[in-house]
Amino acid sequence: MIFDAVQHIKLDKLPSPDELLVLQSEGFCHLINVSGIDLFQLYKAEQLSPFTIKQHSFKDIFSKAPQVGREISTSLIDESAYITRSTAKDRLAFYAAVNDLIENLKSRTPVFVFFHQGIGRSHCVLFTALAQWYGEAYGHKLLGNKMVYGKV
Numbered sequence: 001m002i003f004d005a006v007q008h009i010k011l012d013k014l015p016s017p018d019e020l021l022v023l024q025s026e027g028f029c030h031l032i033n034v035s036g037i038d039l040f041q042l043y044k045a046e047q048l049s050p051f052t053i054k055q056h057s058f059k060d061i062f063s064k065a066p067q068v069g070r071e072i073s074t075s076l077i078d079e080s081a082y083i084t085r086s087t088a089k090d091r092l093a094f095y096a097a098v099n100d101l102i103e104n105l106k107s108r109t110p111v112f113v114f115f116h117q118g119i120g121r122s123h124c125v126l127f128t129a130l131a132q133w134y135g136e137a138y139g140h141k142l143l144g145n146k147m148v149y150g151k152v
Contacts, residue, residue: 014116028110035116054100058093060121101129
């Protein structure tokens with residue numbers, strides 16, 4: 001079931017003008033921008049005219065990745081981390097981005113979700129939207145020495 005939804009979603013960095021043309025040719029005419037950069041100040045109107053654009057700006061509390069070679073401990077994952085490190089405005093913008101993506105999941109409309117210089121915003125929006133839309137208990141668990149993500 002998840003594969004059906006994921007084939008309609010692309011997740012990547014802020015697109016270049018050439019990448020916008022490729023997205024359009026592939027049928028991805030819906031953009032969800034969580035980069036914090038206003039597309040209408042970056043691109044010409046004619047470059048954006050083929051797209052339906054939703055823009056959301058919120059703090060990326062996940063920007064500091066663990067050091068390479070350092071094991072990730074489940075004790076480092078605090079359920080309240082986002083609440084304590086974000087503002088109400090951040091949380092509302094995150095919620096709006098998730099809802100926009102869920103609308104694309106419902107209609108199976110191809111959508112491109114993108115970020116800029118971050119590690120977690122777009123990925124977190126995608127993961128949350130999938131979990132909300134499919135109503136599954138998603139999460140992570142430790143199997144041996146490996147962290148496994150998915151349906152628990």
